[in-house]
Amino acid sequence: MRASPLVLKDYFTTEFRFSAQPGFHLKSPSEATIDPSDIAVQVEQLLTPDDAQVRSYQITVQLEPSAVEKFPWTFHISLVGFFEVLPSWPDDQIDRLFGANAPALLYSAARESLSMVSGHGPYTRALLPSITFVPLAEEKVKEAEPQPDKQHSTTNETGPL
Secondary structure: OOOOOEEEEEEEEEEEEEEEOOOOOOOOHHHHOOOHHHEEEEEEEOOOOOOOOEEEEEEEEEEOHHHHHHOOEEEEEEEEEEEEEOOOOOHHHHHHHHHHHHHHHHHHHHHHHHHHHHOOOOOOOOOOOOOOOOOOHHHHHHHHOOOOOOOOOOEEEEOOO
């Protein structure tokens, strides 16, 4: 084991909504298993200072509207995190390290917050599924192609992986 070259300097929750759905009849706890297709995850790189080794990201995780009727609760959570890459990390790998690991760290914090709050409710706890933020080879090619409306956008929606 070794320390990660990506350092989480700080993070905070900017929005958290959780609601139990009164009267929901859950036959078994396994019915409340969230699949990656049941959630929407949005990742946004926020303004970046001149230093390429320092960045901040926002992640938003919410239950898809089409999945609301499947579960005894609804949720929406947003977090912002501040990250730094160690100077020893190769410059040509900084973007990849940020893109895969910064959202994953924030997603884990969202999972823990949601699990803790829902675990104190009238139904089984909500546990976000494992997902990855590492793009597949075909996604890398797609990202490299210029997008007319998204060339200057820093928003990246991540669906089920």
